[in-house]
Amino acid sequence: MSLLEVRDLAVSYDARRAVEGISLTVEPGEMVAVVGESGSGKTTTAHAIIGLLPPNATLDGGQILLGGTDLATWSDRRMESIRGAQIGLIPQDPSNSLNPVKTVGAQIGEVLRIHRRGDRRTISRRVVDLLTRVGLPDPETRARQYPHELSGGMRQRVLIAIAIALEPRLIIADEPTSALDVTVQRRILDLIDGLRAEFGTAVLLVTHDLGIAADRSDRLVVMKDGRIEEQGPSAQVLSDPQAAYTGQLLRDAPALSVREFRAVAESVTEEPAIVVRDLVKEFRVGRRPFRAVDGVSFDVRPGTTHALVGESGSGKTTTARMVARFAEPTSGTVTIAGARAGRDFRRHVQLVYQNPYGSLDPRQSIAAIVAEPLRNFRLGDRAARRTRVRDLMERVALPESLLERRPRELSGGQRQRVAIARALAVDPAVVVLDEAVSALDVTVQAQILDLLEELQRDLGLTYLFISHDLAVVRQISHTVSVMNKGRTVEFGTTQRVFTDPQHDYTRELLAAIPEPVR
Structure with missing residues (x-):
């Protein structure tokens, strides 16, 4: 008998069916990964199993058998005896899940x-x-x-x-590492694996990261639009996917796809687009200064992408903010080719933030958001701005029909495209991308990365790309600086750093990337 058996599960939100006909099993000591994009129904399935569906959700049918006992008909009060004791939950966001x-x-x-x-x-x-x-x-x-x-x-x-x-028999881990740096992520997953080995605990892992699922799970369940596309042993599904959607996920996952490194042209006669020299940033913490960035230097050639990588607290985002002049350095210099000081600098350097849900004004229409830089710099009359906005929407592959909508009516990927369109409005030469794809599902992430490469080719843009995800960095960057505790510990072409790392910290970061399926 399986530890957990879900049969023909159906769940609706406000009478709209979100999950339909879900059937899966989890054996003792086994890790089963449920993968899919946002809206695929994977989290709804997990929450239905542990009886934590929101008030506007209804369990319309099916069975949830734990050790042969059907929990689907249990009241919330009765489920309290199961939660923690028989089924443990590791929620997604460690920032919001604790009191x-x-x-x-x-x-x-x-x-x-x-x-x-x-x-x-x-x-x-x-x-x-x-x-x-x-x-x-x-x-x-x-x-x-x-x-x-x-x-x-x-x-x-x-x-x-x-x-x-309470040493439960089953743990449901709902995106347990999505908000964590790659090395911390690895330690957390190692910890979960250790619990499985020690106690025989079974794990139902919910994730949109196919790299993690490939690296850790015994079996895979692939979900799309509330249904299961395919399921089976992980090695089998990954090596011979039967569903077209699974194949697309595999191609889009940076950790699993094998791509050529982006080459850097040999010519060095061209003036660098970005020159950073001996950059230092100190913050006052009590009586002592805290040095968040300590002597960072790098050059970025025009039309290329330079990545700053490292864990939280490494200083990469502080460095990026100084490059974009949202923060003043304590010492050191940042030179952007062709950019003058003052207000005009903002036309030359634009910033795309991490969170497409928080970086757009919810009160404005999409048209107003994209046109805002044009209004701020008084570029063109109203008719010219409307034309420019339509051109930008086409450039980032968004339909003109979205212009009168509000950000809440768009998906995460659409919102990030809007943020990119806004950044391009004033024809910048340099775009700083601060974790610009980390909040996106793998297929949407792949689309945005392809868009960024296309824009770079067509417009000659120079990118400073900040990320803790080395699999993404490997795909998009030409050169890379590895940062740790405010210092640059390694610098070079992406190919050299990834294939011949010189520093122990770089090797530790690279070791945490799941191995590609070959």
Whole structure:
């Protein structure tokens, strides 16, 4: 008998069917990955299993068998006896999943208290044991701290400690590493694998990252539009996909696709588009200055892409903000070829932010958003601006019919295309892209990366590309700076850095990329 068996599951939101006819199994000690884009129904399926569907959702049919017992008809009150004890949940966002006004120890202990697993002293010891098990240093201190005092990786380990506190038979991991740096991501996945080996815990992994699924899972379930496209042993599905959609996911996943490195022209006579020399940025933290960027230097040739890579806190985004003059350096220089100081600089250098959901004014129409830089710089009359906006929409492959809509009516990929169109409005020579594809599904990410390459070829744009995802960097950049703790630890062509890394930190980052399917 399977540990978990889902039969013909159907779920609707406000009478609109979101999941239809889902059937899958999870065996003891097995990791089954459910993959697909946003809206595919994978998270809805996971939440239905653990009985955490939102109020506007209805479970329309099917069975959810845990050890042969059908949970589909259980009330929420009855499900409380299962959650934590039999099924643990690792939620997606470590920043929003913990109570900010309770200590970490209190939140782990709450699970134990609810299920009456000992007195106060016993629970306190168990909390420290759990924090030790998930690899947090100085667990006694961590137990007394609040979530904001921990890094993202530490917060995710706390969520794992909560999920395993009662040693459940099944853990549902809903995008458990999507907000984490690549090396932290690897450590979290190693931790989950260790729990499987030690306790025989089964894992249902929900992810849009096919690279992670390929690297870690025993079986794959591929979902699209609320239905299962195909499922089977991971190696079989990845090596011989039967569904066209699975094949497309494989081609679009940067970690799994094998592409040639982007070559850099041999000529060095052309003046660099960006010259950064000995850049330093210090912030005052209490009485002592904190050096976030420490002596960073690099050049970027016109029409090429230079990537800054590293984990959170490496200084890459601070460096990018100084290049774009959204922050002033403590010392050092940034020179942009052809750009003058003052207001005119903004016409020459534009910035595309990470989050397409937060970087567009929700009150404005798409037409107004794209036209805003033209109005700010008083470029053209109203008719000329309308024509320019239509041309930009065509350039980023968006239909003119979207112009009167608001950002909330667009998908994430469409919003990021709007952000790119806005950045191009004033014909910049340099575009700074700060994690510009990290919030996107793999197929949408691939489309945006292809668009960026096309725009670079057609318009001669120079990109400064900030990312913690080396698989994406490998695909789009010509040259790369690897940053760690504010310093550049390695610099060179992307091909050289990826094939012959000289620094231990670079090797550690590269080792965390899932191996491509060959």
